[in-house]
Every structure is written in C-alpha cells, then in structure tokens.
Amino acid sequence: MASGTLPIPAIQALQVVTVAAAAPGVSGVIAKVEARLQGRRGPRILQPYYDLAKLCRKEALAPEGASWFFLAAPLVAVTCYLTVPLLIPVLTSYPLPLGYMGDILGGGFILALASFVVAVAALETGSPYAQMGSSRAKTFGAIAEPVVLFVVFTVALVTGTDLPYALAATVRSSAGQIVRPAHLLATAALFMVILYETGRIPVETHTGTNEFGMIEEARPFEHSGPYFALLKWGSAMKQLILFTILLNVFVAPWGLAATARPGDVVLAIAALVGKAIALGVVIAVIDNSFAKLRLFKITEFAAGAFLLAVLGVFTLYLGGG
Amino acid sequence: MATAWTGLAAHVTAPPAVPSVFGGGANVVAVLVLLLEFGMFRQTLLRDQIRLYAAQSAAVSVLAVIVATAKNVPELYVLAALSAALKVVIVPLVMRRVLRGAGEEIAESGTLGVASLGRGGGAGASTLLLAIAVGAFGFFTVGTLGIAGVTLPETALGLAMAVVLVAFVLMIVRRDVVSQAIGFFSLENGISLAALVIAAHMPLILEVAFLFDLLVAVVVFGVLIRVHHGRGQSLSTAELTRLRG
Numbered sequence: 359m360a361s362g363t364l365p366i367p368a369i370q371a372l373q374v375v376t377v378a379a380a381a382p383g384v385s386g387v388i389a390k391v392e393a394r395l396q397g398r399r400g401p402r403i404l405q406p407y408y409d410l411a412k413l414c415r416k417e418a419l420a421p422e423g424a425s426w427f428f429l430a431a432p433l434v435a436v437t438c439y440l441t442v443p444l445l446i447p448v449l450t451s452y453p454l455p456l457g458y459m460g461d462i463l464g465g466g467f468i469l470a471l472a473s474f475v476v477a478v479a480a481l482e483t484g485s486p487y488a489q490m491g492s493s494r495a496k497t498f499g500a501i502a503e504p505v506v507l508f509v510v511f512t513v514a515l516v517t518g519t520d521l522p523y524a525l526a527a528t529v530r531s532s533a534g535q536i537v538r539p540a541h542l543l544a545t546a547a548l549f550m551v552i553l554y555e556t557g558r559i560p561v562e563t564h565t566g567t568n569e570f571g572m573i574e575e576a577r578p579f580e581h582s583g584p585y586f587a588l589l590k591w592g593s594a595m596k597q598l599i600l601f602t603i604l605l606n607v608f609v610a611p612w613g614l615a616a617t618a619r620p621g622d623v624v625l626a627i628a629a630l631v632g633k634a635i636a637l638g639v640v641i642a643v644i645d646n647s648f649a650k651l652r653l654f655k656i657t658e659f660a661a662g663a664f665l666l667a668v669l670g671v672f673t674l675y676l677g678g679g
Numbered sequence: 680m681a682t683a684w685t686g687l688a689a690h691v692t693a694p695p696a697v698p699s700v701f702g703g704g705a706n707v708v709a710v711l712v713l714l715l716e717f718g719m720f721r722q723t724l725l726r727d728q729i730r731l732y733a734a735q736s737a738a739v740s741v742l743a744v745i746v747a748t749a750k751n752v753p754e755l756y757v758l759a760a761l762s763a764a765l766k767v768v769i770v771p772l773v774m775r776r777v778l779r780g781a782g783e784e785i786a787e788s789g790t791l792g793v794a795s796l797g798r799g800g801g802a803g804a805s806t807l808l809l810a811i812a813v814g815a816f817g818f819f820t821v822g823t824l825g826i827a828g829v830t831l832p833e834t835a836l837g838l839a840m841a842v843v844l845v846a847f848v849l850m851i852v853r854r855d856v857v858s859q860a861i862g863f864f865s866l867e868n869g870i871s872l873a874a875l876v877i878a879a880h881m882p883l884i885l886e887v888a889f890l891f892d893l894l895v896a897v898v899v900f901g902v903l904i905r906v907h908h909g910r911g912q913s914l915s916t917a918e919l920t921r922l923r924g
Contacts, residue, residue, distance in 0.1 A: 537703040539710040
C-alpha cells in the first residue's frame with residue numbers, strides 16, 4: 359500500500375458510514391427547504407438527528423399479541439439499508455471489492471426485503487392504519503417493481519453488464535451516452551420510482567397527519583422508542599441510497615474519488631452530500647408545485663413510469679437508442 | 680482498477696454501439712413526440728389535449744430544424760416554419776374556438792376505461808398498457824423491414840410508426856369528436872416524422888401539399904364538430920348508432 363492512501367476496506371466502510379450519517383441531515387435540509395418554499399421558517403436542519411436521539415432515550419413498547427418479529431423487523435430493515443451502500447458507487451469511481459456481491463438487481467432485492475419486513479411487522483400489530491399502509495405499499499409496489507426491472511434491463515443493454523459501476527463509467531465516457539434516449543428514459547423512470555418510494559408528493563403527503571392518504575408513513579405507526587428511531591433512520595437512509603443510485607449511476611457520476619487518497623475521498627463525500635441536497639431541493643420544489651394524486655390515480659403514475667422504462671428498452675432494440 | 684469490470688463484462692454480450700450525439704438527440708426528440716402522443720392519450724381535459732397536440736407539433740418542427748442544420752437540407756427550414764405556423768398556432772386556435780362554442784371541457788368516458796383503475800374520461804392504466812403493446816408492435820414491425828433512413832436513425836422511423844398506431848388507438852378508444860379529431864391530427868404528426876426519416880429530401884411542394892391536406896381536414900372536422908354538436912347538444916359519438924345495420 360502506497361503511503362498517503364486509505365486502505366480499500368476503510369473506504370468501503372466509509373461508504374456505509376457516509377450514507378448512515380448523512381441521511382438524516384439530507385432529510386433535514388429537504389424539510390427546511392420545503393418549509394421555506396411555503397413561507398414557514400421550518401425545523402432546524404439538524405432536527406432529524408435530535409429526533410432520533412430523543413426516540414432512542416424513550417421506552418419501547420410492543421402491541422399485545424405481536425411476536426418477536428415485530429421487534430426484529432426494524433433491525434433487519436436497517437441491516438438491509440446498511441448493506442446496499444456496499445454495492446453501489448457511493449464514493450469511488452472504481453469498484454470496491456464487495457461491490458461485486460450484487461448487481462443493481464441485487465441491491466433492489468435487498469431494498470425490497472427491507473420494505474417487505476417492515477410491511478410484515480405492520481401486519482403483526484393489528485392496527486388498521488399500519489395494515490392499510492403496508493397493504494397499499496405492496497399493491498403499488500407490484501406496479502413500481504417492473505419499472506425497476508426495465509430500468510435494469512436498459513442498463514444491461516447499454517453496458518452489457520448490470521453492475522452500477524459499469525454504467526457510471528459508461529455515462530462518463532462520452533456525451534453520446536448521455537443524450538441517448540434510452541439513458542434519459544431510464545433516468546426519468548427511475549426518478550419517478552424514487553418519488554414513489556420516498557413517499558413524495560404526487561404519491562403521498564410526506565409530512566401530513568391524514569392517515570387516509572398515507573402509504574409509507576403509516577407503516578411504523580405502532581413502533582416506539584429506539585425501534586421507531588431505527589425505522590425513521592432507515593427510511594432516511596433508503597432515501598439517500600436511492601438518491602445515490604440516481605446521482606452516481608445515472609445523472610451525475612462526477613465528483614467521485616478516482617484514487618484512494620484521503621483528500622479525494624473527503625471531496626467525494628462533500629460532492630455526494632452536495633448533489634443529494636441539490637436533488638432534494640428539486641424534489642422539494644416538485645413537492646410544492648403539484649397536488650397529491652388521488653389514490654387510484656397512483657397506478658397511472660406508476661404506469662407512466664413503466665411506459666418510460668419500456669420505451670427505453672424498445673429504443674435500444676433498433677440500435678439507435 | 681478499471682480493468683476489473685471490463686474483464687467481467689467480457690463474459691456477457693458486447694454492448695451495442697453508441698449512437699452519435701446527433702443521432703441520440705434526434706431520437707430524444709422523436710421519443711418526445713411519442714411521449715406527447717401518450718400524454719394526449721391519457722389527458723382528460725380537451726383544452727389540455729389541444730395544448731399537448733401543439734407541443735407535439737412543435738417537437739416535430741424542432742426535429743425538422745435539427746435535420747436541416749445537421750444534414751444541410753435548407754428546404755426543411757421552410758417546411759419547419761410552415762408546419763409550426765399551421766400546426767402549433769392555427770390548428771390549436773381553430774380547435775379551441777370550436778371547443779368554446781361547444782362549451783364542453785371534459786372528454787367522454789372511453790370505451791375501455793371501465794376496466795382500468797383510473798375511471799373518468801381519460802385512459803386508465805389498462806388502456807395505457809394496450810397502447811404500449813400496440814406501439815411496441817409498430818416499433819418492432821418497422822425493425823424487421825430494415826429500412827435505413829438517409830437523414831435520421833432507424834429508431835425514429837419505428838417511433839413514428841408507434842405514434843401513428845397509438846393515435847389510432849386514441850381515436851378508437853375515445854368517444855368524443857374533439858379527441859378523435861386531435862387523434863387524427865396527431866396521426867399526421869407521426870406521418871410527418873416518418874417522412875423526415877425516409878424522405879427528408881422530398882420536394883418542398885409535396886410537403887406543403889400535405890400541410891394543405893391537413894388544413895382541409897381541420898376545416899372538415901371543425902364543420903363536423905359544429906354540426907354534430909348542433910344536433911345532439913354534445914360532443915359524444917356514443918349516440919351515433921342510428922345507421923347501424
């Protein structure tokens with residue numbers, strides 16, 4: 359190992375730590391921007407961290423009749439969210455050793471597992487709102503999942519492999535790769551899936567207290583104390599992971615560290631947080647400029663994303679995409 | 680480090696060639712035309728449907744300008760200006776006037792809209808899937824023909840065919856005169872797109888003649904809509920059953 363470089367396993371660990379540590383902050387910035395756009399002062403940017411700290415000091419309760427799974431679910435979900443950053447380019451443009459454990463599809467499976475576990479835990483509670491939220495999440499997820507599959511197919515056709523690192527390198531390679539319709543369509547479809555997955559406005563009111571419109575937000579209703587903190591932290595991490603996939607693989611795979619020098623890695627962390635905040639601002643603007651869709655219109659939103667992803671694959675087939 | 684994944688990539692199929700920036704950009708505009716067609720397909724408000732038609736026509740004109748610049752076909756500038764004037768300004772104006780006379784805003788419920796989750800006038804998820812399937816059929820049919828365009832990549836021709844077929848589905852699924860007229864006009868947009876791919880060097884006089892055809896269609900449709908609305912006090916074609924054998 360040359361002097362002045364970080365060991366590769368340390369960078370690998372740093373990817374996870376970056377996502378875990380920065381996720382609540384990114385959520386805080388989005389909440390702040392959203393509030394400013396609505397003419398409110400809004401909470402402190404660090405508020406999500408204080409919330410997590412407060413929840414961790416509180417007592418944990420489980421509903422009567424809930425099994426051990428109810429308490430295990432938040433731990434499993436957070437473990438899943440901590441695994442995914444190993445697979446995707448968070449900080450480096452070169453693949454790290456564990457990056458070969460799984461491709462984009464593998465990352466998608468792990469995210470789906472986390473969501474499944476939370477949904478099962480919500481069913482355990484017997485609380486109507488939590489059950490409604492998980493049932494809705496699974497119903498619409500059945501339409502959102504094929505979109506992700508088609509995005510992966512697009513990536514596979516463009517690069518010949520479906521490793522996220524390969525696509526990021528392909529996007530960086532030439533301007534022709536960026537303007538090709540397949541890339542733009544897949545990116546747009548993925549963005550719509552992210553709006554759906556993070557519970558943003560065309561799909562779900564993020565901060566509301568109206569249970570009838572809730573999907574993702576309703577699921578941890580019965581969790582409390584440290585377990586609730588884990589779920590909240592997990593959903594913040596999921597948001598940052600999805601942002602990272604969109605930014606570092608599809609939209610802007612620049613600013614990643616090309617070496618293992620500490621300076622480059624620190625710059626990469628700053629670039630990632632900066633890019634995530636920029637994307638968060640875009641999403642906050644979308645949040646404030648559209649109305650929430652009616653529940654039965656969400657399928658049309660997902661069908662729109664599906665159309666984009668399918669068109670992406672089609673255009674590749676005649677060689678021009 | 681980069682060799683690590685290129686070595687891995689060697690095991691799978693080689694990626695297709697990258698299109699040039701011109702080809703990619705032109706294809707993006709062609710894809711936009713198709714997406715706007717799908718937008719018209721699910722738009723319920725007639726006024727917004729007309730607006731989407733204007734946007735689609737603008738996209739076709741932009742594509743003509745791109746081809747004119749990149750492939751040095753100066754006649755296409757004239758064509759782009761004429762078609763923009765006609766299809767982005769005049770046709771939407773005429774349709775909007777017709778609509779104002781009719782006083783209806785929302786499209787009649789589609790024939791297939793019931794089965795889908797999205798009720799109301801627009802197309803729901805299932806009709807959207809049907810349109811995707813029909814569009815895909817057109818797309819891949821063109822692929823098997825193996826027609827290579829001179830000016831634009833082959834993909835744009837496939838997309839043009841998809842636009843035509845989706846416009847057909849739009850006309851079949853909708854049950855109101857305005858949507859059907861808009862479907863017909865946007866079908867013409869698809870044909871213009873195909874003409875740009877195969878026959879960009881077509882004599883200008885022919886292209887202008889096609890535009891006049893469209894103008895005639897607009898007049899005929901305008902009269903039809905007015906007569907139909909005058910008789911039945913609605914834009915719906917659901918009552919047109921008297922001539923059924």
